[in-house]
Amino acid sequence: MKNNRNIRLMYAIALLQGMVFYGPIATLYRQAAGVSVFHITLIESISLALALALEVPWGILADRIGYRRSMILCCGLYFVSKIVFWQADSFGGFLAERLMLSVVCAGLSGLDVSILYLSCPEEESHRVFGIYNNLGMAGLLAASAVYAVFVGENYRLAGLLTVFSYGAAALLALFLREVRSSQPRPAGHQLAEFKVLLGQLVRNPRLLFLVLGAAFLNEAHQTITTFLNQVQYTRAGLSASVIAVIYVVMTLLGLCGGFSARLTGWLGEKRTGAVLLALAAVACLTLTLTCGPVLSVAAILLLRVCHSLFTPLQTTLQNRQVRTADRATTLSLNALLMDLVAVFTNLVFGRAADFALPLAMGFGFALCATGLVLYLYSQRGSQRAD
Template sequence: MNKKINVYLMYIIVFLQGLVFYGPIATLYRQSRNLSLSNMFLIESVSWILMIIFEIPWGWFADKFGYKKTLLISNFLFFISKIVFYKANSFEMFFLERVLLSASLAGISGCDIALLYSSVKHEEGEKIFGRYSAFSTGGYLIASIIFSIIVRQSMNSTVFWTIIPYAAASILTLFIKDIKVQHEEKPKLRESLLKALKNKNIILLVISFALINEVVQVVSVFLNQSQYLRSGINIKYFGMLTMIMQIASLISIKAYKFSIKLGKNRVIQILYITIIISCMALVLTSNAVLTILSIVLICGSAAIIYPIVLDIENKNIGNADRATLLSVFAMFGDLTAAGVNVIIGKTADISMPSAFTICVVICVLAYILFLIYNYKITKGYSNEN
């Protein structure tokens, strides 16, 4: 069986799921449908908690019953969530959309990476993860370009047209070739959980990256639009700015080259510092050029870090319960993100500088955790030699 077909299918699927035509006005669309900014952050926090609940059972299900079945169910739920989002006009409907989305993302999380890693030579992992991330970014980039055309009809039309690629992605999942992982018995959930908990160094890395990643998520999805307005940028340029951010994120496709040249840990440290400095700039500035430059650096840095962290995680776990362990690690990330989201959401109601100040504090904490992880790894390596 040519397992490489899975890689190409997953590239196409994640590209289609990147075609979120309403992305540049996601916050404004929700507000037009009677959802306040504080309610958005509340739903987002509940969403992270739901993902924590769903993560490990989904990972165990994937290892026991197969990656294909898990992705098929999850991508179908993803498709349904977009229909609900289109119909939503109240807190309850947006909450339902988020429940479906949480169940979907928890199922995909870990399972997609496990499928990709099991479908290629392990030394190709970081390169494949970088391309996988780039295809998702590429989809969103195309969507940002097309957005300026579709939005002329209405904001609603941007959501309606998003439903179609998600339906196609759901159908394409049917053609994935399942991976048969060889092990004497089906993985036990309790044993997999204990195994993950013993890997304290990776958990440190996961929590560190989750802190950084949530800051990047909040800045690039929620706070950016308010910061643009604060900087005097007209709303008609939001689509173009989203496109610029996605172009910056396409650098993930070359992440493995940075690792080869400088080493994984050094690259991560440099990029963490870049994100911290960029968030500090957003605290102090209302200048349009500095705002755009800072957000570009934040998005680009996170795009390079992502495949590197995934590769480190995968190299530290075995095949038999790969999806379960990745889901356990993701659960720690979700738990961290849920707390961070609430804190940033509260400060965002005060002012943009307050929100970005909290982002700086969180990024510094993430950097400290990474330094601890790096020290432990280096010390462990020295002891072995």
């Protein structure tokens, strides 16, 4: 049954939590407080390890206490973490903020999309996911514009504005309505259910390959558009001002996820996913073979578009294959697998980039090409493929 109230509230929460006003200077913010780049990467590593450890337990807890209460807890802790970040002035302060963020990210993984999926008719879920993702990106764009025009070098003001935004999101979470009943069950029963779900994932190659294919595209996109792109731009001879303009364009292109449902309606689910993964592989191959400025920018922007259009599609496909009432637990298990893939691919990308940047881009091509094969297998025999 459609729950417009929940959908509107989740849209508003996504917009507000996208407003990270210190986003453009996140590293500079920490360095100004005396935290070195090495310490920043160390904090990130610790954060990822904790998020992995909490991924499935959070999903089990959400299915036990209800999605509304879990969302309130996550949004509340998210708000507190931004206060800690705003006041942090040492390694310990930023580590504490990141550890809180790990708890939040593990909690929200699978939870927010479960609330949305259960608040709308299945045939509308693809469009709803696209709008939800776009609003988070719109929040980031709005915050970046405010930073550029009004904040400037006042890093702490950027942190304070982010506190206000996340505080408003936490307040809105209080007005959500529950979309599933919370039935307390023994912890042993929960563990048994998790083992059953794990077994179902292993025995369901279509879902397993879909998750792996999506993970490969996610990691190629994340690493190349966040870290390696700046190195590629430098090799291409682009100036810092031009790189900044490209960043804005790339952020705007993240909004094209809203057209995912329309594209899928035109091509069909199977063809849409295949085309996007194939184009992503072409983009990575281009980056492997050239460092020319025009082709480099075009390839990175194409990779961004492919990922933005593919995300709502794979989210819908994952939700459709859930065959249990414990939806958040199942999706958390999927996210755990994707995070494990990220741990491996990050190490390979980093090592390859230290040796030669084209080698790292070539690894991105291999991931996308493999993801294409896995996706096609996951959609084999699907009645909604066309």
